[in-house]
Amino acid sequence: MVVKKKVTIAFVIIGILAISTMIIFSTYKSSEAYRKAKAKTQWECSVVCAEKSTPDSYVITYSDAKILSNTGVLTVQNRNDFDITVHLLCEGKQELVSDSIPAGGCYSFQNVTDKEYTVGIHAEVDENTDIKAFVYDGKDTEPYTR
CATH class of the missing domain: 1.20.5 (Single alpha-helices involved in coiled-coils or other helix-helix interfaces)
Known part of the structure; x- marks a missing residue:
């Protein structure tokens, strides 16, 4: 017993x-830690808004991060409470522009291999506002949650 x-x-x-x-x-x-660990490559492309856009000027603030895809797909994750538009600039190529990426959302650029890109971010925010974005090498469309 x-x-x-x-x-x-x-x-x-x-x-x-x-x-x-x-x-x-x-x-x-x-968790976000697991997602970061499993992501092939991640770049923080956060910027501080250089100046506020007006009806006469569309302001793009460029990140210092230089990104290169090995998979052919770059996914941008918007980590803000507002929408952003991302621009990929590559010397000798036409600039690539995302659709508006909603707060917490993702956007994937296709066919971006063998070239180094600079990330530019546009948002309808005041000057000196922090704009947070992460770029992953590959398709990662899970929304960002805090």
Whole structure:
């Protein structure tokens, strides 16, 4: 009888530990840290808005990050509470422009291999506003969540 109770208690403890481990692993897999770790390459292309756009001027602020895709796809993740438009500039090529990327959303540029790009970001925000964007090498369309 005593042995049965000890065995039962041991199984219950092992079960609780197994369930806890699964919950922790599941939480980690849905975390930003896991997404960063599994991303092939990531560039932070955050900028500070150089000046506010007006009806007469469309302001693009360029990042210092130089990006190169090995997969042929670059995905931009908008980490702001406002929409952004991303411009990829490459010497000798026509500038690539994304659609408007909603707050927390993603946009993937296709067929961008073998060339180094500079990332420019436009947003309808005041001067000196931080604009946060990350670029991944490959298609990563999960929205950003805090």
